[in-house]
Amino acid sequence: MKSPRHSLLAAGLLACAAFAASAQPAPSAPAEGAPPPAGMNGQRHGKTMDPQQRMERMKEHHAKRMEALKAKLQLTPAQQPAWDAYASAFTPPARPPGAREDLAKLSTPERLDRMQARQAERQARFAKVADATRSFYAQLSPQQRQTFDAETLPRMHARGEHPHGHGPRPGDAARG
Template identity: 50%
Template sequence: MISLRQRIVWASLLGSAALASSGAFAQAPAAPATSSAPAAAVAQADAAAPKAQHKRMDPAQRMERMERMQEHRAKRLAALKEKLKLTSAQEGAWTSFTSATQPPAGARPQRMDRAEFAKLTTPERLERMQARQAERSARFAKRAEATKTFYATLTPEQQKTFDAEPVHAGMHGHRGHRGGHGPEHSAAPAKS
């Protein structure tokens, strides 16, 4: 994504190049004016554009958001269950699937404070990041296995219905809407 500062710099460079090539400034020396114009534009952009600050939600907002997401997930799962027209024999598999794909209870794992993270050595930072990645991979493997197990209990017609649903309908918790919504994001679970 191009920042406001970069846009202003590019616009001023393109504008000065267009004016110089059109001959409008053929009589006046353009070099001193053009070299200071981008610097002035950049300085003005820095002063005008407020610095983007990442604000963390307070605990009450975080809890409210988590509740909304859980309600939304419950509605999506209820709609999926209705579309699948599950039999009573499949209810146990459905319950196992929904509980295994449930996002972790409570808030997501607390991140280390940026100041504390900055004090770590590079190998220590890498170890922390690797541990978090391993946790995410383990959670995904659990969801994937539960989905495959549930998928195996479905009839071919139900499998087609399940395949037509976006992946985030049942597999993802709070990260479900981060990706796109196109066909590349609604691939069917892998068959064992």
Template identity: 50%
Template structure:
């Protein structure tokens, strides 16, 4: 997928080439190949990210889930190390990590395909979407309550650490590409 920046760059290069070939800039020497080479170099820099993303999408869902769980476990271990929890806070940590565990596969093992969803009437689709939204709201409320309870068990210094780390831990998806982060949003690292 070509990013917006690359599209703009290519559109500018093509527009410049069209103007140059039309004679509008006949007294100006032809542009060198440095600009297209720079565009290609910039595009190649994003290629490993695109390739990794494409491989992730094609990965077997079970393997992808396993990889995500491993990544989450590493992040939680790092957070726990930074918080330097004492023995009295361990039960609050256990409650927090179990309550914030992402949901696994659907219990019935069935996931509605796009084709099945397309067969539903509009009111049936709306009901399905409302039910799913209610499920997500309930999961969010459970996670929010668990986070607040854990946060209350922390010392003020630990709370500062948790505040700083939770911006990176849970908020990384909102900064990618500047979406939902406002004008000061920074792209996610990694």
């Protein structure tokens, strides 16, 4: 049996909750054509970037890293042609616009065939990069090789650390 005191306490809590909810401003609808608020479309840190912008940013970042590597290696004029061949091997092929939308129009077996063909293209590009890297590496002095090895080493992360330095990923503690 409920005492009047419990009923009064429950009614008071309900009234406080209702008052707090009504005090919150109603979310305003975004203007037509305006980008969605940060976090609403899966973007990180509120950055909205179309694929073309992302590709340009990646190219700029890659160019900066290649220039820094070239400066650290202190190449001789005789090594320049090997460097040029190495650097040009990293140029990605242009992706046709609407490639992702085209996949949606295909049946599952057709999509699998397309994915397999793209995988073969990536494998061929990797072989080209590997060959260019081996040729360039053969032109380097022992000191340059040491620098190249250190600078091109994939960045490894401690177990449980998020790749971009944002702390552990959800569920990493459970994997222990």
